Amino acid sequence: MNAAVVTVGDELLAGQTTNTNATWLCERLDERGVAVERVTTVPDRVADIARVVNEYRAEYDAVVVTGGLGPTHDDVTMEGIAAALGRPLEEHEEALAWLGEDGYSRSELIEGTTKLPAGARALHNEAGVAPGAALEDVYVLPGVPTEMQAMFEAIAPAFSGTPTYREEVVADEPESALLDRLEEIRDRFDVSVGSYPGESVRIAIESTDEATAAEAAAWLRERVDTV
Known part of the structure; x- marks a missing residue:
């Protein structure tokens, strides 16, 4: 919907x-x-x-x-x-x-x-x-x-639809330095990814499958400098 x-x-x-x-x-x-x-x-x-x-x-x-x-x-x-x-x-x-x-x-x-x-x-x-x-x-x-x-x-x-599950990773790197990993996570997992820079970069990972969202977030946390 x-x-x-x-x-x-x-x-x-x-x-x-x-x-x-x-x-x-x-x-x-x-x-x-x-x-x-x-x-x-x-x-x-x-x-x-x-x-x-x-x-x-x-x-x-x-x-x-x-x-x-x-x-x-x-x-x-x-x-x-x-x-x-x-x-x-x-x-x-x-x-x-x-x-x-x-x-x-x-x-x-x-x-x-x-x-x-x-x-x-x-x-x-x-x-x-x-x-x-x-x-x-x-x-x-x-x-x-x-x-x-x-x-x-x-x-x-x-109002009803397919629930979306969201995970967040906070990276202590410039957004421009993360582009390769953001592209790779999209290729590896069936997720949507948004990045929101500030003092750090919040990376939002969303999927209609809860396990997929959690797996993708875990994969990314291992590959970025987290806060």
Whole structure:
């Protein structure tokens, strides 16, 4: 299974808010064996949201969108999703009923809070008010991290794939000096290898087979100067 993550918000693009949601979602999806192949941030504009979601839902098994839910003027994500899927926005009675159980009356809710694309499954917001939505392998979650995380956990079983096992070797050599051994480990083992230089070089070794990842890491540790 592969996926794309779309985060929505002008404040993200302006650097006013750190995009922790994207990092958290990528980690959780990776843990479930899902390959995240795109992470994109778009502004609070209906056309941009619709264009990106429409493109990604044709390319990936799932699209996870976070941010821009609610009744304020810049909360336009649901409108963008509706435009991408060619559906109108409608008051969602089940979402209203859930909020009623939480102590909110219809008259207390601001107009637009419970409007979702027609045919969407409402996702209850256990940590806030604005509901999320699931429709045609597009999952729409709030932008508030605590709300987003709680809602994702409720739908996590929808995301599954082949687990990837990761081993790390830290080398006390320049990255350029390691090229021959990095090439050889790829030739010898069915693994993917990434190298990340800093004060030392972190070498990440990944495989869908746990024993292969461990064997490749052991082979490399014997052939590099480790920290």
